[in-house]
Every structure is written in structure tokens, then in C-alpha cells.
Amino acid sequence: MTRNFLFLLGSSRGDGNTELLARRAAEQLPPGTTRRWLSLAEHPLPDFEDLRHDSDHVRPSEGPAALLLDATLAATDLIIASPLYWYSVSAHTKRYLDHWSGWLRTPGADFRRTMAGRTLWGVTALAHAEEEVAEPLVGTLNHTAAYMGMRFGGVLLGNGSRPGDILADSAAMARAKAFFAQEPPLARFPYED
Ligand SMILES: Cc1cc2nc3c(=O)[nH]c(=O)nc-3n(C[C@H](O)[C@H](O)[C@H](O)COP(=O)(O)O)c2cc1C
Numbered sequence: 001m002t003r004n005f006l007f008l009l010g011s012s013r014g015d016g017n018t019e020l021l022a023r024r025a026a027e028q029l030p031p032g033t034t035r036r037w038l039s040l041a042e043h044p045l046p047d048f049e050d051l052r053h054d055s056d057h058v059r060p061s062e063g064p065a066a067l068l069l070d071a072t073l074a075a076t077d078l079i080i081a082s083p084l085y086w087y088s089v090s091a092h093t094k095r096y097l098d099h100w101s102g103w104l105r106t107p108g109a110d111f112r113r114t115m116a117g118r119t120l121w122g123v124t125a126l127a128h129a130e131e132e133v134a135e136p137l138v139g140t141l142n143h144t145a146a147y148m149g150m151r152f153g154g155v156l157l158g159n160g161s162r163p164g165d166i167l168a169d170s171a172a173m174a175r176a177k178a179f180f181a182q183e184p185p186l187a188r189f190p191y192e193d
Helices: 017-026 063-074 091-103 111-115 131-148 170-179
Strands: 004-009 034-039 077-081 119-126 151-159
Touching: 004 017, 004 063, 017 077, 017 119, 017 151, 017 170, 034 063, 063 091, 063 111, 091 131, 119 131, 131 151, 151 170
Parallel strands: 004 034, 004 077, 077 119, 119 151
Antiparallel strands: none
């Protein structure tokens, strides 16, 4: 199966450290791999409204929700490239993930069955020197993948505050080169280990 990598950029600024790190990792993808880059800030989703128990969700036919749903369903590999904001994913990213709760109940989308077995990856820049402070973000993405029956490739972390700082994190740049070479396992909740 041809692999389609969808990079979802979750920063609230353009050309930031997270995107630089993700682009460095993407350079290593084999030729012929499809890559698509979408900025969640440039395709703003409305705030998620929880209609799960009130009415049927209607499949969006236009606008950012339709674009992002269709792009997500077409991706074999979904890369959440979100900076660390308050120890977790950015608000743009969180709003996108909240919309999954609607898409799970959208007739015709078959969202869970389509996403099961596909791979979720994370790429994150953070200003803090100690990477373990990103554990809430890593847990969010791992547990999301486990809930969806997806594989989880882990989170590529790099250090930086101002745009471009991350290029000086040579360990992160080296990790980026090997990041997508892994064969990720199915994600598991911690209590399943
Ligand atoms: C709203 C906001 C919250 C942030 N929260 C954290 C944080 O919790 N921990 C941290 O290490 N850095 C934090 N930062 C710093 C960013 O993670 C850092 O500047 C990163 O390089 C931004 O990525 P970007 O360049 O891709 O936008 C925060 C920055 C912003 C704007």
C-alpha cells in the first residue's frame, strides 16, 4: 500500500521549530512517499460542539472540517506536529482531536475502522531543556492512538524557543533522520502492559 503522510501543523506561528523538525524528519522518507502539509491555523476548525448524544452528525461537505476529515481519512501516517503548549498539545491541535469525537459518529465516514491500523506520530518543539516535561503530550497522543486501534510511532522531541533555535539541537536533528524508519507497534494503554 502506498503510504500517505499527512503532516498537521499545530503551531500558532508559521515556520516555527516544530515544523522545521518535522521537515527534517520528512526529508528521510523514501522517494514516492506522498506527503501533505496542512496548517491547522490556516484551516481553522470551529470550536467543537458536543452533539454526540443529541443528533446525528452530518458529514461536513465544505470548509476546514471537510478538508481535514478527508485528509485524515486518506492518511496512512498522521503526524501531529504540535509545539508543547502548557505541557500538552496546542489549542489548534486539541480542537482538531476534539473533532474526531464527532467524526467517530459521522455516518458514512467509518472513521474508527478506517483509522485502525494506521500510524500516529508526534513531532514537538519545547523550550524546556528537560524533555520529560512533555509527558502529558506524549500520553495524549499514545492514548489517542490506543483508543483508535492505531499504531504509535512516538514523539520526536526537540528543544527551542525562538524560531530556528531547533536547528542547534543536534541530537534532535540526528533523531529526526531515523524517526520514520521505525516500524511502530500498535499503541497500548499503560494498563495493558
Ligand atoms: C502558549 C505557549 C505555551 C507554551 N508552553 C510551553 C511549555 O509548557 N513548556 C515548554 O517547554 N515550552 C512552552 N512554550 C514554548 C514553545 O514550546 C517553544 O517556543 C516552541 O519552540 C514553539 O514551537 P514552534 O516554534 O513550532 O511554534 C510555550 C509557548 C507558547 C506560545
